[in-house]
Amino acid sequence: MADKTINLTLKIWRQAGNEPGHLETYELESISTDMSFLEMLDVLNEKLTLEGGEPVAFDHDCREGICGMCGAVVNGIAHGPEKETTLCQLHMRHFRNGQTLVIEPFRARAFPVVRDLIVDRSAFDRIIQAGGFISVNSGSAPDANAIPIPQETAEQAMDAAACIGCGACVAACPNAAAMLFVGAKISQLALLPQGRPERSRRALSMVAAMEREGFGNCSNERECEAVCPKGISIRNIARLNREYLRATLCSGDKTPS
Numbered sequence: 001m002a003d004k005t006i007n008l009t010l011k012i013w014r015q016a017g018n019e020p021g022h023l024e025t026y027e028l029e030s031i032s033t034d035m036s037f038l039e040m041l042d043v044l045n046e047k048l049t050l051e052g053g054e055p056v057a058f059d060h061d062c063r064e065g066i067c068g069m070c071g072a073v074v075n076g077i078a079h080g081p082e083k084e085t086t087l088c089q090l091h092m093r094h095f096r097n098g099q100t101l102v103i104e105p106f107r108a109r110a111f112p113v114v115r116d117l118i119v120d121r122s123a124f125d126r127i128i129q130a131g132g133f134i135s136v137n138s139g140s141a142p143d144a145n146a147i148p149i150p151q152e153t154a155e156q157a158m159d160a161a162a163c164i165g166c167g168a169c170v171a172a173c174p175n176a177a178a179m180l181f182v183g184a185k186i187s188q189l190a191l192l193p194q195g196r197p198e199r200s201r202r203a204l205s206m207v208a209a210m211e212r213e214g215f216g217n218c219s220n221e222r223e224c225e226a227v228c229p230k231g232i233s234i235r236n237i238a239r240l241n242r243e244y245l246r247a248t249l250c251s252g253d254k255t256p257s
């Protein structure tokens with residue numbers, strides 16, 4: 001089958017650190033619809049470099065939808081128009097010949113722009129760090145069925161563990177809330193016996209870190225769930241709220257670290 005190509009007008013956010021940013025317009029011709037979105041940006045960067053211009057800075061790593069590094073807002077949608085798809089897994093066949101694409105970084109107070117489309121998401125790392133450790137018995141490997149876990153519970157925990165920490169949920173939320181991310185991280189441990197001993201301390205610490213980093217609060221807009229490339233459900237936000245409430249009411253270590 002003949003390779004189909006499209007021409008595009010790109011309006012891309014260009015910003016150097018703390019300098020004010022602006023949208024810059026680029027024309028790209030003969031883009032193969034088999035390319036991924038990031039490959040299309042690679043083509044643009046090659047063109048800019050050959051012309052003596054400054055390539056567009058964007059984050060990426062695995063390009064397989066598993067590492068959480070890529071991310072940009074395409075025509076107002078974090079990770080672009082395809083449901084449950086990271087930017088690196090988005091293909092150009094989903095765009096029309098002659099279409100204009102406005103490409104911006106994830107915007108949130110807690111995600112300052114580093115350069116162009118790259119934002120600093122280390123606030124997520126600090127929240128994870130605040131979550132601390134889980135208790136695991138050392139020694140020889142336990143039998144696989146030594147700790148029986150109902151299949152439904154295991155699946156819920158695994159679904160929550162699918163979060164790749166990309167930050168699209170924050171970018172899509174009008175409050176720049178990180179509650180889907182934190183809800184997923186809290187849930188994946190709180191649902192399993194191995195994560196129970198420290199559940200109170202973990203919930204209090206991670207929520208405190210989330211607030212410290214300047215993320216907003218959930219007001220049930222569900223925009224986070226709509227853009228999440230891993231299909232993380234807002235039921236995880238409900239579980240986060242329950243875990244937090246339980247931690248504040250129950251006895252145990254209530255000191256956020």
Ligand code: SF4
Nearest residue numbers: 163164166167169228
């Ligand atoms: S909850 Fe979804 S959108 Fe948010 S960080 Fe995790 S994978 Fe990304």
Ligand code: FES
Nearest residue numbers: 061063068070088
């Ligand atoms: S580059 Fe790893 S998820 Fe997109």
